[in-house]
Amino acid sequence: xxxxxxxxxxxxxxxxxxxxxxxxxxxxxxxxxxxxxxxxxxxxxxxxxxxxxxxxxxxxxxxxxxxxxxxxxxxxxxxxxxxxxxxxxxxxxxxxxxxxxxxxxxxxxxxxxxxxxxxxxxxxxxxxxxxxxxxxxxxxxxxxxxxxxxxxxxxxxxxxxxxxxxxxxxxxxxxxxxxxxxxxxxxxxxxxxxxxxxxxxxxxxxxxxxxxxxxxxxxxxxxxxxxxxxxxxxxxxxxxxxxxxxxxxxxxxxxxxxxxxxxxxxxxxxxxxxxxxxxxxxxxxxxxxxxxxxxxxxxxxxxxxxxxxxxxxxxxxxxxxxxxxx
Numbered sequence: 001x002x003x004x005x006x007x008x009x010x011x012x013x014x015x016x017x018x019x020x021x022x023x024x025x026x027x028x029x030x031x032x033x034x035x036x037x038x039x040x041x042x043x044x045x046x047x048x049x050x051x052x053x054x055x056x057x058x059x060x061x062x063x064x065x066x067x068x069x070x071x072x073x074x075x076x077x078x079x080x081x082x083x084x085x086x087x088x089x090x091x092x093x094x095x096x097x098x099x100x101x102x103x104x105x106x107x108x109x110x111x112x113x114x115x116x117x118x119x120x121x122x123x124x125x126x127x128x129x130x131x132x133x134x135x136x137x138x139x140x141x142x143x144x145x146x147x148x149x150x151x152x153x154x155x156x157x158x159x160x161x162x163x164x165x166x167x168x169x170x171x172x173x174x175x176x177x178x179x180x181x182x183x184x185x186x187x188x189x190x191x192x193x194x195x196x197x198x199x200x201x202x203x204x205x206x207x208x209x210x211x212x213x214x215x216x217x218x219x220x221x222x223x224x225x226x227x228x229x230x231x232x233x234x235x236x237x238x239x240x241x242x243x244x245x246x247x248x249x250x251x252x253x254x255x256x257x258x259x260x261x262x263x264x265x266x267x268x269x270x271x272x273x274x275x276x277x278x279x280x281x282x283x284x285x286x287x288x289x290x291x292x293x294x295x296x297x298x299x300x301x302x303x304x305x306x307x308x309x310x311x312x313x314x315x316x317x318x319x320x321x322x323x324x325x326x
Contacts, residue, residue, distance in 0.1 A: 001097045003254065008105040009106050012107040014109045017110070018110040024039055024041050028081065029114075039065035042056055051266070052082060056072065067110045081113070083110070085108060086108050087105075097184065224257075226247050232262055232263070233257070256317055260290075261295045287312060288315060290317075
């Protein structure tokens with residue numbers, strides 16, 4: 001369910017118009033805003049397993065678009081939002097989710113796709129009304145494009161009169177009460193809990209989550225600093241592996257670092273003569289990943305064949321090798 005109190009069925013989204021003009025915008029900003037231009041296009045658009053999927057391609061001749069691309073490729077922006085125009089809605093109870101206050105959008109038209117900065121539910125969807133203007137819906141406010149749900153009220157026990165077929169009601173309060181009870185149960189609070197008690201429980205939960213994140217970051221940083229001290233990685237690679245640990249988890253980071261052998265200083269390497277070196281006269285060995293390269297050969301490979309070293313590094317850890325320094 002989206003922030004409009006409704007839901008959109010993915011199978012009902014018409015892509016035909018958008019495929020003729022697959023425009024990629026920034027924050028749903030349209031042409032009537034001064035200086036606003038598309039930042040690219042979307043390729044390979046399709047629906048798979050109930051999801052609308054596509055690949056953003058940024059305009060390389062637009063400096064602003066290239067800045068957005070950089071943040072997208074580096075993970076600082078992660079959300080793409082669909083701009084949809086509702087075509088057909090239904091109050092069918094079979095399609096209504098708990099807490100839903102507006103009809104379900106069964107058919108819609110994809111108007112544009114935007115890169116957005118906030119990845120929450122509010123920015124995961126943008127609906128358009130008449131003449132392409134953004135659809136703004138306050139709580140309880142009606143709109144022909146996205147009507148409030150209607151239901152038949154029970155007969156008045158005092159008068160015996162029906163409330164009327166399809167009389168519109170604003171069930172925001174009813175749904176909110178139901179949602180609040182569910183939330184209180186998740187917080188371990190009784191239904192009689194006050195708003196202050198709920199707020200305190202939420203603050204406690206947030207504090208624990210923040211503390212857990214800090215503990216994980218400290219563990220990741222400690223593991224990376226230890227790897228630098230043991231010469232398993234270079235000091236210049238510290239930020240790269242901290243980022244890897246934050247996304248993959250501290251245990252995965254430790255497992256990865258444990259496979260990397262400490263690098264040796266030049267004075268610690270025993271230089272063997274061509275005749276006495278193991279395997280002298282044999283064909284050069286080939287490797288599929290970095291951990292297969294003997295420790296005595298790794299520094300020489302890094303120095304004399306950096307391209308092969310970087311290839312084996314990526315095969316080993318699944319990420320691109322940081323830039324090699326002399």
